[in-house]
Amino acid sequence: PLAVDPGHRFPHISNRSLNLAVSITDPSLKEPRFARVKVPPSLPRLVPVPVLSENAHTVAFVWIEQVIAAHLYMLFPGFDVWESYPFRVLRDADIELQEDEASDLLESIEQGIRERRFGCVVDLAVNPSMPPRIRSLLLDNLEITENDLTIIDGHLGLSDLMELYSLERPDLKDPPFTPRQPAALRKDQNLFTTIREHDILMHHPYDSFNSVVDFIRAAAHDPQVLAIKQTLYRVGTHSPVVDMLLEAIENGKQVAVLVELKARFDEENNIEWARELERVGVHVVYGLVGLKTHAKAAMVVRKEEDGLRCYVHLGTGNYNATTARIYEDLCLFTCRPDIGADVTNLFNMLTGYSRQRSYRKLLVAPIGLRRSISERIEREIQAQKEHGDGRLIFKMNALVDPEIIHLLYRASQAGVSIDLIVRGICCLRPGIPGVSENIRVRSQVGRFLEHSRIFCFGNNGNEEIYLGSADMMQRNLNSRVEALFPIEDPVLCEAIRDRVLQPYLADTVNTYELLSDGVYVRVKPEPGEPLFDCQAWFIKHPLIEPETEDNGFGTSALPSGS
Known part of the structure; x- marks a missing residue:
């Protein structure tokens, strides 16, 4: 407990901490005194208590702040505890970085991390029962206004409910599943030979991320591999990908890695990996000044009979073995020469000095991604006018860029049929007559x-x-290094259209539709139709069915090296 009075300054309230505002008194005090008790973050938030029940699986918990509140008299002997109220503080944890003035990016970010705990308070969460006088005391001492006050009629910091997941209750959890190894990678042959025969598309977490690790492992141990280049954005605390890069150095490969130190809230972890990689001799780049590198790319340069060949892995998600088990992502293995040349140019820009302004196949931000997307939307508008078959299907995490939104409105007004699958924030309003009646938005x-x-x-x-x-x-199109890559194998294009996008558009379990008034409503099946869960469908149905792959369906008519 920390007292607040003329001899005790108001204490520092750490970010995301749960606290009790306590009012105490005794006969010698003219008015109640204030104290703050911090709920120990090292202890479980939920405290198990005995319960009488005929069901052997029944368990009960109380919140630890309730236990502390009921025993506050033990912390303030000789005083009467009048009242106590929980509150929670959020601080601005963004690192403000003047990159053009920083002589050493790593040192500047480390300094920002040290200062993060003292960031400005941006939110104070309290219960409705907290009286105005205590609210005012907290607002004044935290130097915020009522605009920064959030009143929650319930418990604070509900993310701690994840503690319940540790209970042995398989009946309350999703059934476990084992990610599959794509048939193309189960063959008893060299991984690079397989990629040379045809492109390989993978859908995580349904397809195992181990295949990505195996790609780097194969490169680390293949005597014909000369070099490995890779971007690392969020790799996790324990990274098998980084372990393979370290093995590659031990085996005499040239390894260059861009570790994005500015990946928000992963800065400390990335600094540790950067130093570990540098220690063993990896060429480490920390990122570009003024830009955050968000592209996901790995390139292996291999010496073969007909010369050097680039094998490339491009993806939508991070090289993180932990999140790959719960994040849905797609990735491509290929050795197509044009894509390999583009990825080579991309790494030249990231690790050296390059003013590359155009790419053969990749759409790269901030150089030309916005223009390329805009041109393709304009092409659909023209196709609708000339042939009546304009069609757009976009799946993304967020849609907020005004220029792209207005272009989609124009496409809708021209009659282009547009389906948008936007998991998070969407600033476009669908279904407005004369504006967006041809746009459907699902989350x-x-x-x-x-x-x-x-x-x-x-x-x-x-x-x-x-x-x-x-x-x-705007941040992705203007202020980040991003890369979109084409799927050129017609078999894989068909798989994405029919076995990825169509199941998403047919889902009636996980989907919410955005209405023209900005309200989301849950999508339900038509009367008499069964529920369709696209994620459950993906678990059972690979992108390429093994029997059809064995019959040649999984091998493109356009070899990856053509």
Whole structure:
């Protein structure tokens, strides 16, 4: 407990901490005194208590702040505890970085991390029962106004309910599943030989992330591999991908890695990995001044009989083995020469000095991604006018960019049929007559976090599909290094259209539809129709069915190296 009086200054309230505002008194005091008790973050938030029940599985808990509040007299002997109220503080944890003035980016970010705990308070959460005098005391001492006050009629910090997940109650949890190894990678042959035969598309978490780790492992141990280059954004605390990069250095490979130190709230973790990689001799780049590198790319340079060949992994998600088990993402293995050349140029820009202004296949931000997306939307408008078959299907995390939104409105007004799958914030309003009546917006929230970005353009019957790391936000299009990559194998294009996008559009379990008034409503099946859970469907149905792959369906007519 920390007292607040003329001899005791108001204490520092740490970010995301749960506290009790306590009012105490005794006969010698003219008015109550204030004290703050911090709920120990090292203790479980939920305290189990005995319960009488005929059901052996029944368990009961009380909130730890309730236990503390009931025993406050033990912390203030000789005083009467009048009242206590929980409150929670959020601080601005963003690191303000003047990159053009920083002589050392790593040191500047480390300094920002040290100062993060003293960030300005941006939110004070309290219960309605807290009286105005205590609210005012907290607002004044935290130097905020009532605009920063959130009144919650319930318990604060409900993320701690995740503690319940540790209970042995399989009947209350999703049934476990084992991610599959795609048939193309189960063959008893060299991984690089398989990629040379045809592109490989994977859908995580339904397809195992181990295949990505195996790609880097194969490169680390293949005597014909000369170099590995990779971007790392959020890799996690324990990273098998980084372990493989360390093995590659031990085996004499040249390894260059861009570790994005500015990945929000992963700065400390990325600094540790950067130093570990540097320690063993990896060429580490911390990022570009003024830009955050969000593109997901790995490149392996291999010496073969006909010369050097680039094998590439491009994805929509991070190289993080932990989140890959619960994040939905797509990725591509390929050695197509044009894509390999583009990824080579991308890494030249990231690790050296390059003013590359155009790419053969990739759509790269901030150089030309906005223009390329805009041109393709304009093409659908023209196709609608000339042939009546304009079609757009976009899947992303967020849609907030005004220029893209107005362009989609124009496409709708021209009659283009548009389906948007936007998990998070969407600033576009669908279904407005004369503006957006041809646009449908769905948000999907289910067992796995929808994280892939898919951009499908009808292109007058010659469908064009891009995957990548970018959402349609100003920060992604203007202030980040992002990369969208084309799916050029017609078999894989068909798989994305029919076995990814169509199941999403048919879902009636995880989907909410955005209405023209900005309200989301849950999508329900038509009367008599069964529920359809696209995520459960993905678990049971691979992108390419094994029997059809064995019959040649999974091997493109366009070899990856062509």
